[in-house]
Amino acid sequence: MNVIIIGAGIMGTTFAILAKELAPELDITILERLDDAGRGNSWAFYNAGTGHEANCELNYTPVDGEVVSVEKALKIHAQFNVAKQFWAYLVNKGAIKDPRTFINQTRHCTIVSEPAIEELKLRFREMSAHHFFEQMRYSEDFDEIKSWIPYTMEERPRHEKMAATIIETGTDVNFGALTQQMAAHAVNELGVRIEYGTHVKRVHKSPSGSWLIEAEQRGKPVQHKANVLFVGAGGGAFPLLKKSHLPFRDRFSGFPVGGRFLQAPISEDQAGQYRAKTYGKAEVGAPPMSVPHLDLRVVDGKHYLLFGPFASFKPILERGRGFVDFLRSIRLHDVSGFIRVFIEHFALVKYLVSETFKGEKDMLEELEKFAPGLSKKFDWKAVEAGQRVQIIKDGGLQMGTEILVSEDRTYGTLLGASPGASVSPEVMLRCLEQLIPSIFSKEEAMEKKKQIFPEDDLEALMNNPERYREIRDAVNKTLGIARSMPE
Numbered sequence: 001m002n003v004i005i006i007g008a009g010i011m012g013t014t015f016a017i018l019a020k021e022l023a024p025e026l027d028i029t030i031l032e033r034l035d036d037a038g039r040g041n042s043w044a045f046y047n048a049g050t051g052h053e054a055n056c057e058l059n060y061t062p063v064d065g066e067v068v069s070v071e072k073a074l075k076i077h078a079q080f081n082v083a084k085q086f087w088a089y090l091v092n093k094g095a096i097k098d099p100r101t102f103i104n105q106t107r108h109c110t111i112v113s114e115p116a117i118e119e120l121k122l123r124f125r126e127m128s129a130h131h132f133f134e135q136m137r138y139s140e141d142f143d144e145i146k147s148w149i150p151y152t153m154e155e156r157p158r159h160e161k162m163a164a165t166i167i168e169t170g171t172d173v174n175f176g177a178l179t180q181q182m183a184a185h186a187v188n189e190l191g192v193r194i195e196y197g198t199h200v201k202r203v204h205k206s207p208s209g210s211w212l213i214e215a216e217q218r219g220k221p222v223q224h225k226a227n228v229l230f231v232g233a234g235g236g237a238f239p240l241l242k243k244s245h246l247p248f249r250d251r252f253s254g255f256p257v258g259g260r261f262l263q264a265p266i267s268e269d270q271a272g273q274y275r276a277k278t279y280g281k282a283e284v285g286a287p288p289m290s291v292p293h294l295d296l297r298v299v300d301g302k303h304y305l306l307f308g309p310f311a312s313f314k315p316i317l318e319r320g321r322g323f324v325d326f327l328r329s330i331r332l333h334d335v336s337g338f339i340r341v342f343i344e345h346f347a348l349v350k351y352l353v354s355e356t357f358k359g360e361k362d363m364l365e366e367l368e369k370f371a372p373g374l375s376k377k378f379d380w381k382a383v384e385a386g387q388r389v390q391i392i393k394d395g396g397l398q399m400g401t402e403i404l405v406s407e408d409r410t411y412g413t414l415l416g417a418s419p420g421a422s423v424s425p426e427v428m429l430r431c432l433e434q435l436i437p438s439i440f441s442k443e444e445a446m447e448k449k450k451q452i453f454p455e456d457d458l459e460a461l462m463n464n465p466e467r468y469r470e471i472r473d474a475v476n477k478t479l480g481i482a483r484s485m486p487e
């Protein structure tokens with residue numbers, strides 16, 4: 001069977017490795033528009049690099065009165081645990097020599113002021129009662145919070161009442177470096193082909209039942225054929241779906257949201273004083289993807305602070321592609337959906353437009369509110385982040401991701417943005433199960449799957465504390481994540 005994957009981001013590359021590990025007989029080619037793997041949204045500074053496991057992101061635990069809902073947080077935590085099993089497998093087999101090239105232990109903290117303190121306390125009580133978050137601690141003590149996350153507290157007036165939670169086993173992940181190492185492994189050890197500089201323009205089904213892929217390779221038209229097609233092309237997945245003639249194509253369109261960060265290079269010593277990702281509370285009316293956070297990043301052995309994201313209204317599909325590409329992906333029947341989203345989510349649209357015009361000075365003011373004194377302590381500059389394309393489905397805006405598989409199981413795609421790269425191995429495993437289920441009927445494939453994922457059942461991880469702890473401790477050891485932050 002010949003499989004073509006469009007996009008060598010973290011999704012496409014993970015899909016290729018999983019498929020080839022479980023079914024070595026598959027003939028797999030990845031077609032990638034750019035000249036390298038992991039240079040789209042997966043690239044280090046195009047995203048925040050948070051290993052999302054719901055340790056610190058308030059938007060994963062919505063509160064209604066006195067009831068905090070933890071279901072989403074539990075699912076994301078379990079999915080991240082499955083992701084770590086996959087990455088630990090790659091480290092153990094030598095595909096990735098040193099885990100520190102892509103994953104670094106980083107405290108995951110949440111900080112809030114009045115009137116959100118009661119909410120955080122409630123969240124802490126609910127979450128720390130579950131074995132996933134048993135290591136979470138809570139404090140309202142100014143000095144203790146300062147010892148956890150000094151850069152957010154050093155110049156804050158002592159009378160300002162704050163509350164924070166901390167989990168010491170969080171991570172910063174360089175998804176770009178991870179993708180590049182995975183791509184090299186896929187090509188050199190597993191026999192996957194990657195055709196770079198190949199922009200797929202259109203895919204359609206031939207009368208014989210195979211997929212015809214029309215692309216441009218460095219300006220020249222090329223064609224490929226596939227029995228099975230997986231489109232892991234980020235925002236670029238929308239126009240391909242639109243042109244595919246699949247019956248569900250009309251139900252989906254893309255709502256693009258751009259982003260920027262403030263970035264400052266810091267020394268190793270300065271990084272040693274912080275070693276955290278600290279999430280705050282989003283402004284009222286702000287979308288979930290704009291929760292402010294101050295992150296320590298480790299990229300190619302160098303240290304940076306990142307603050308943001310600052311969302312913006314940017315009608316493009318991906319970084320490096322123009323407005324015309326986005327416009328061409330819109331069909332007449334999409335217009336009513338856009339109008340509905342504009343009316344129903346007017347506050348969001350207004351927020352995005354206002355954020356678009358925020359200058360560096362305003363961004364630094366936001367940083368000052370989050371971490372008093374920090375804007376002057378380091379040399380900050382605004383940098384362009386990746387481009388999210390959220391799903392509009394049947395006229396309604398969705399914030400998550402969705403796997404779509406055609407009825408004949410020959411076309412699969414991933415639409416949407418978050419939680420994204422952090423959960424990519426679990427999401428790609430589910431996608432593979434739906435797209436090529438025949439793989440999973442073979443005993444050897446199931447044995448291999450057990451080697452890669454000792455426990456991929458999210459419910460088992462959620463409901464069996466002993467099993468979860470056994471897996472967590474084993475993968476953390478391989479990935480260099482200690483029970484508490486090493487001094």
Ligand SMILES: Cc1cc2nc3c(=O)[nH]c(=O)nc-3n(C[C@H](O)[C@H](O)[C@H](O)COP(=O)(O)OP(=O)(O)OC[C@H]3O[C@@H](n4cnc5c(N)ncnc54)[C@H](O)[C@@H]3O)c2cc1C
Pocket residue numbers: 006007008009010011012031032033034037038039040041042043046047048049050051052175198199200201232233234235236237240259309318385386387388417418419420421422423
């Ligand atoms: C501002 C921001 C912050 C984020 N923060 C986090 C975070 O902290 N943690 C986290 O887990 N996730 C985060 N994410 C999400 C994460 O970046 C994405 O989920 C992840 O990178 C998606 O991977 P992908 O492979 O689907 O997309 P990409 O990495 O964008 O890869 C898609 C690839 O497809 C290629 N492509 C597109 N169209 C075509 C075509 N027609 N032909 C050939 N090739 C094509 C592109 O060139 C690209 O290389 C963030 C995203 C943004 C934008």
